[in-house]
Amino acid sequence: MITAIFAALFYVATLVLAGGLFYRIRLYLRTPAPLKIPTTPAPTTQSGVAFRLVREVVLFESLFKANKWIWIFGWIFHAALLLVLLRHLRYFTQPVWDWVALVQPFGIYAGFAMVAGLLGLWARRILVPRVRYISAPSDHLMLALLVAIGASGLGMKFVAHTDIVALKAFFLGLMRFELNPLPPDPLLLIHIGLVAALMIIFPFSKLLHGVGLFFSPTRNQVDNPRERRHLAPWAAKLESGAGQK
Amino acid sequence: MADAVNPEAAKPAMPAAAPPKAPTAGATAAAKPAAPKKDYSAYIIAKGQPVPSPTEIPQFKCGAMSDSKPFVAKSEHQTPLGFPGELVDNWQEKAVAKMGDLLGKYRSLQVYMDSCIKCGACTDKCHYFLGTGDPNNMPVARQDLFRKVYRRYFTTAGKWFPKLVGAEDFTEKVLDEWYTYFHQCSQCRRCSVYCPVGIDTAEVSMAAREIMDHVGKGQKYSNEIIGKVFKVGNNLGLPKKAIRSTLDGLEEEIKEETGLDVRLPLDEVGAEIMLVTPSADLFAEPHIQGLIGYAKVFHQAGISWTLSSHASEAANFGMFIGSYENMRNVSLRIREAALELKVKRLVFGECGHAWRVAYSFLNTLAGPFDFLDPRYPIPQHIVEFTVDQINKGNLRFDKSQNDKYRLTFHDSCNVARGSRMGDVEGGQFEFPRQILRATCNHFYDMAPETIKEATFCCGGGGGLLTDDLMDLRIKGAQPRMRAMQQVAQDHGVTHLAAICAICKAQFTKVMPAYGFKMDAILSVHQMVANAIVLDGSIQAKALDQKLAAPQIGNA
Numbered sequence: 066m067i068t069a070i071f072a073a074l075f076y077v078a079t080l081v082l083a084g085g086l087f088y089r090i091r092l093y094l095r096t097p098a099p100l101k102i103p104t105t106p107a108p109t110t111q112s113g114v115a116f117r118l119v120r121e122v123v124l125f126e127s128l129f130k131a132n133k134w135i136w137i138f139g140w141i142f143h144a145a146l147l148l149v150l151l152r153h154l155r156y157f158t159q160p161v162w163d164w165v166a167l168v169q170p171f172g173i174y175a176g177f178a179m180v181a182g183l184l185g186l187w188a189r190r191i192l193v194p195r196v197r198y199i200s201a202p203s204d205h206l207m208l209a210l211l212v213a214i215g216a217s218g219l220g221m222k223f224v225a226h227t228d229i230v231a232l233k234a235f236f237l238g239l240m241r242f243e244l245n246p247l248p249p250d251p252l253l254l255i256h257i258g259l260v261a262a263l264m265i266i267f268p269f270s271k272l273l274h275g276v277g278l279f280f281s282p283t284r285n286q287v288d289n290p291r292e293r294r295h296l297a298p299w300a301a302k303l304e305s306g307a308g309q310k
Numbered sequence: 311m312a313d314a315v316n317p318e319a320a321k322p323a324m325p326a327a328a329p330p331k332a333p334t335a336g337a338t339a340a341a342k343p344a345a346p347k348k349d350y351s352a353y354i355i356a357k358g359q360p361v362p363s364p365t366e367i368p369q370f371k372c373g374a375m376s377d378s379k380p381f382v383a384k385s386e387h388q389t390p391l392g393f394p395g396e397l398v399d400n401w402q403e404k405a406v407a408k409m410g411d412l413l414g415k416y417r418s419l420q421v422y423m424d425s426c427i428k429c430g431a432c433t434d435k436c437h438y439f440l441g442t443g444d445p446n447n448m449p450v451a452r453q454d455l456f457r458k459v460y461r462r463y464f465t466t467a468g469k470w471f472p473k474l475v476g477a478e479d480f481t482e483k484v485l486d487e488w489y490t491y492f493h494q495c496s497q498c499r500r501c502s503v504y505c506p507v508g509i510d511t512a513e514v515s516m517a518a519r520e521i522m523d524h525v526g527k528g529q530k531y532s533n534e535i536i537g538k539v540f541k542v543g544n545n546l547g548l549p550k551k552a553i554r555s556t557l558d559g560l561e562e563e564i565k566e567e568t569g570l571d572v573r574l575p576l577d578e579v580g581a582e583i584m585l586v587t588p589s590a591d592l593f594a595e596p597h598i599q600g601l602i603g604y605a606k607v608f609h610q611a612g613i614s615w616t617l618s619s620h621a622s623e624a625a626n627f628g629m630f631i632g633s634y635e636n637m638r639n640v641s642l643r644i645r646e647a648a649l650e651l652k653v654k655r656l657v658f659g660e661c662g663h664a665w666r667v668a669y670s671f672l673n674t675l676a677g678p679f680d681f682l683d684p685r686y687p688i689p690q691h692i693v694e695f696t697v698d699q700i701n702k703g704n705l706r707f708d709k710s711q712n713d714k715y716r717l718t719f720h721d722s723c724n725v726a727r728g729s730r731m732g733d734v735e736g737g738q739f740e741f742p743r744q745i746l747r748a749t750c751n752h753f754y755d756m757a758p759e760t761i762k763e764a765t766f767c768c769g770g771g772g773g774l775l776t777d778d779l780m781d782l783r784i785k786g787a788q789p790r791m792r793a794m795q796q797v798a799q800d801h802g803v804t805h806l807a808a809i810c811a812i813c814k815a816q817f818t819k820v821m822p823a824y825g826f827k828m829d830a831i832l833s834v835h836q837m838v839a840n841a842i843v844l845d846g847s848i849q850a851k852a853l854d855q856k857l858a859a860p861q862i863g864n865a
Contacts, residue, residue: 282421
């Protein structure tokens with residue numbers, strides 16, 4: 066029964082995440098940016114823009130300029146999350162890829178770093194009046210969700226082990242549309258239940274910032290308006306009207 | 311004659327006789343009684359006292375600026391721009407529909423509504439927050455005034471769980487907050503530099519103003535000015551006759567000074583260059599000194615040029631109100647004038663947002679400019695033009711003419727963060743400094759966290775340069791003024807040079823509150839005008855004699 070419920074949950078969560086992201090990305094792609102608005106100084110070539118985006122994604126360049134505390138907590142959280150996610154690939158691959166095995170030991174420490182980064186961000190949200198002022202209940206809940214996912218994961222590693230062989234069989238089975246029994250450990254059920262919730266919330270929440278950055282005109286536009294005329298389709302329609310000589 | 315770009319300041323008939331040397335803000339008696347008198351004495355730093363950091367984060371003063379609202383546009387200001395004359399009955403429905411329309415037209419708006427992490431990076435970056443302490447002036451809080459409505463009507467979470475995600479109905483109270491706080495954003499884009507996702511609050515405030523205009527709640531200052539451009543050709547409402555008479559006066563003045571016939575042509579068909587400059591350059595101090603500088607550079611370069619009465623305005627307030635259509639209609643006048651005068655090149659005078667519109671948008675709005683000479687940038691900034699002439703060795707300067715100034719430079723926000731000069735990233739910072747170093751002996755930059763891409767707005771940009779917002783303007787200038795107070799103490803700086811008409815007009819008004827004289831603001835091309843030694847001029851002869859004489863003492 067538990068197995069079936071969680072299997073269904075993960076199928077739904079995957080569909081919502083993929084469908085939701087697909088819908089958002091399509092919306093962003095279809096919405097034109099009628100004017101050139103890169104925040105200057107901006108790269109004058111396409112490859113320069115790619116490099117700018119890479120710096121934003123990998124180093125959080127703008128955030129570094131803004132505030133070193135947010136930067137250090139945010140960067141630690143994201144980098145650690147990446148390692149943790151990579152580590153988790155071993156539950157979805159058979160045999161486990163070599164490089165995933167290599168990441169393995171780092172991934173475990175990254176779990177702590179991730180929670181530490183989140184707690185740092187949360188502390189700022191509570192203690193810094195400016196950040197407290199702009200926080201909605203959902204901003205706190207999002208942090209609570211992520212901390213709970215991290216803590217329950219660490220709990221299984223260091224406090225109450227679960228049957229990870231059976232767990233892996235469950236997920237490998239899901240990928241082939243087979244049902245294998247899920248170990249009914251409370252910590253595990255909490256952990257993966259919250260992950261499914263996160264997947265469902267993702268496309269409806271501020272977690273979209275991960276996608277938004279790539280579509281942000283202040284960051285992804287080339288600074289070349291004098292050299293190349295930029296015209297949105299709806300703006301081009303104005304030109305067929307009166308006014309243009 | 312009060313504020314350079316203030317509509318009240320320039321009744322059409324008046325400036326005809328305006329002498330070029332007229333003190334801009336001299337006649338304070340003419341200013342209408344706006345806000346009650348406030349005490350700004352704490353802004354003046356006594357000699358030897360430490361200057362507080364320009365980036366010092368203030369304590370919250372909730373609601374401190376909730377009463378700061380500009381005058382609402384009347385029907386006669388609204389209708390020429392295609393907006394309803396007063397707040398329409400079903401405004402809420404109309405506003406939500408317009409929001410949907412804009413979300414579909416502007417990717418920036420759609421992405422920025424979805425992507426804010428509420429990380430707090432921008433919270434201490436806005437000069438209006440730093441200057442007022444009102445939490446609604448934190449960029450994210452300002453955006454959230456818009457975002458809470460967006461979430462309520464356009465997102466699943468906001469429709470189902472409004473309280474949880476901070477969504478709110480578009481009530482009269484919210485509309486009032488919008489009108490208040492979206493007129494406390496100068497669209498300077500400083501916050502966009504620091505946002506990890508690149509969210510630009512200017513895009514949000516433009517959209518908010520566009521929505522308010524469409525339901526009949528426009529801002530008088532901006533909309534009245536745009537109407538004047540459509541009717542007369544420029545923000546100040548200067549008719550052709552008045553412009554010509556000013557230019558005649560300047561020609562005489564330059565003749566007297568240099569002994570040369572330096573021309574300031576108007577509507578001359580067949581000139582090489584059409585100069586599009588803010589109309590303040592034709593009217594107010596220190597702007598007009600900059601115009602003299604342009605004329606001298608063109609003269610020395612030996613290139614024919616002309617102003618246009620049809621496009622006698624570089625400023626484009628269509629940007630401030632977020633109206634693509636109005637911005638386009640203002641821009642098209644420039645295209646029309648360029649075609650009519652059969653010019654080959656387009657050069658823009660010193661104006662911040664005008665340069666953003668010209669550099670970033672003009673090709674889009676009024677292009678393609680395939681009838682202009684492709685060997686030159688289209689359009690070109692006067693600073694680019696002058697730097698090019700300096701690099702070619704065509705200009706000779708006597709820097710000692712500017713020795714009475716100890717200068718610093720104010721990077722205007724729209725030039726700094728919304729445009730470029732030259733071919734290299736960041737040229738917009740180096741070009742004006744190159745001119746100042748070439749023309750002045752004493753130049754000192756302000757603190758690095760307050761210049762270049764991190765520059766602070768003058769406090770009067772984005773359609774806020776109106777007397778009904780004077781309290782906001784004085785407070786918003788605080789970070790910039792503190793940075794200047796620092797270099798005044800450290801290096802004895804006395805004057806601030808700028809390349810923006812709004813900055814110049816704003817500083818003229820607010821500098822006295824910070825202990826500087828109102829004429830402590832200068833045009834960059836004013837420095838050029840003072841130092842340039844035109845071939846065959848009285849100055850050239852004197853300088854040649856001096857150089858020919860045997861050197862005694864220090865050179």
